[in-house]
Amino acid sequence: MQYGRVIALLTIEKIDTWIVDVPTIRPHVLSMTAIRSQAMVIVRVHCSDGIVGLGEGTTIGGLSYGDESPEGIKLAIDTYFAPLLLGAAADSPAMAMALVRKHVVGNHFAKNAVETALLDAAAQRAGLPLSELLGGRVRDTLPVLWTLASGVTETDIEEAEAMLEARRHRIFKLKIGKRDVEADVAHVRAIKQALGDRASVRVDINQAWDEQTARRGIAMLAEAGVDLVEQPLPRANRAGMQRLTARSEVPIMADEALQGPADALDFARRHAADVFSVKAPQAGGLHAAAKVAAIAEAADIAVYGGTMLEGGVGTIAAAHLCATFVALPWGTELFGPLLLTEEILETPPLYADFELAVPRGPGLGIALDLEKIAFFRRDAQPRPTLSIVAAEKA
Numbered sequence: 596m597q598y599g600r601v602i603a604l605l606t607i608e609k610i611d612t613w614i615v616d617v618p619t620i621r622p623h624v625l626s627m628t629a630i631r632s633q634a635m636v637i638v639r640v641h642c643s644d645g646i647v648g649l650g651e652g653t654t655i656g657g658l659s660y661g662d663e664s665p666e667g668i669k670l671a672i673d674t675y676f677a678p679l680l681l682g683a684a685a686d687s688p689a690m691a692m693a694l695v696r697k698h699v700v701g702n703h704f705a706k707n708a709v710e711t712a713l714l715d716a717a718a719q720r721a722g723l724p725l726s727e728l729l730g731g732r733v734r735d736t737l738p739v740l741w742t743l744a745s746g747v748t749e750t751d752i753e754e755a756e757a758m759l760e761a762r763r764h765r766i767f768k769l770k771i772g773k774r775d776v777e778a779d780v781a782h783v784r785a786i787k788q789a790l791g792d793r794a795s796v797r798v799d800i801n802q803a804w805d806e807q808t809a810r811r812g813i814a815m816l817a818e819a820g821v822d823l824v825e826q827p828l829p830r831a832n833r834a835g836m837q838r839l840t841a842r843s844e845v846p847i848m849a850d851e852a853l854q855g856p857a858d859a860l861d862f863a864r865r866h867a868a869d870v871f872s873v874k875a876p877q878a879g880g881l882h883a884a885a886k887v888a889a890i891a892e893a894a895d896i897a898v899y900g901g902t903m904l905e906g907g908v909g910t911i912a913a914a915h916l917c918a919t920f921v922a923l924p925w926g927t928e929l930f931g932p933l934l935l936t937e938e939i940l941e942t943p944p945l946y947a948d949f950e951l952a953v954p955r956g957p958g959l960g961i962a963l964d965l966e967k968i969a970f971f972r973r974d975a976q977p978r979p980t981l982s983i984v985a986a987e988k989a
């Protein structure tokens with residue numbers, strides 16, 4: 596089957612992919628890695644009518660979190676996606692992505708980045724916010740948590756107090772699983788005791804426990820006042836997730852285990868989680884992520900807006916999807932841009948009163964700060980002077 600290559604009037608003319616490295620405001624410590632800088636693959640799809648769509652392919656810690664690295668995402672798009680897409684119809688993201696899926700197995704993060712850019716362009720052309728192309732917006736702002744992951748209990752408490760004071764976050768996720776259970780639970784308990792009823796405290800183990808450790812750990816976390824436990828077991832252990840979900844008082848969330856609708860269906864059939872972390876990169880695109888959410892809804896599993904710690908582009912794309920979720924009882928963690936020292940959008944995402952505003956302009960409703968991109972691009976040789984930095988020095 597041909598997907599609109601021959602008769603296309605409006606075509607995809609050029610695809611830019613840039614790895615952009617931006618430092619984090621502090622080390623971000625997870626069970627499998629600590630990040631000090633985030634590598635975002637920024638994608639621009641240029642259409643023959645002059646519209647340019649934006650996408651982002653970002654993961655955590657090179658290859659330590661998922662199957663794709665920033666370098667691999669860029670290579671997949673440049674070497675395999677672009678030859679398929681250049682000259683193809685730009686006005687049907689679905690046909691363009693069907694063509695890519697026909698020839699490319701896996702590579703979910705790369706597919707998501709390109710699909711986002713195609714959808715951004717299509718929504719700009721239609722004059723609609725992207726959320727309207729994804730099923731229709733039902734909310735303009737989204738609750739957003741903050742991850743406390745400095746690795747130091749006292750620093751985490753100070754950080755949480757500052758967030759509460761600034762009315763930026765009142766839900767906190769703690770990254771555990773690196774140390775033994777007793778040390779991790781002591782860390783969590785100290786933070787929950789300091790914050791009390793002023794905040795919801797949750798944990799993400801990022802697959803670091805075996806099932807016996809998880810049984811013990813979850814019971815201790817429940818007693819310490821934790822509200823939600825995320826991906827305690829390795830992603831392949833679905834039967835274990837099912838058993839933990841059946842016996843745990845604290846709701847269990849699946850994250851890394853959900854790599855698209857087929858995984859969501861299996862989890863739903865088993866009721867192997869109480870909550871799904873919906874992530875477009877892991878699912879293989881915004882449409883695939885919407886299907887994950889639909890399966891959750893049908894199975895009476897709650898949805899939650901997950902993140903890969905993306906910058907502004909990926910975060911706002913996810914925000915448009917989450918804006919279509921009627922029920923969002925656990926909120927989102929779309930705080931990625933706040934973890935970076937520099938903003939790469941012309942207008943930074945708006946965080947206020949514990950929520951993120953979903954832009955209302957056409958498409959994603961954002962624009963890149965091209966001066967910042969030029970400065971932080973990995974391939975920038977020599978690195979240009981950033982006028983803001985120059986101005987501060989003057």
Ligand SMILES: O=C(O)C[C@H]1C=CC(=O)O1
Nearest residue numbers: 742799850902903904928
């Ligand atoms: O959820 C994850 O596993 C990844 C990510 C999300 C927030 C954070 O701090 O790390």
Ligand SMILES: [Mn+2]
Nearest residue numbers: 799825826850
């Ligand atoms: Mn997680």
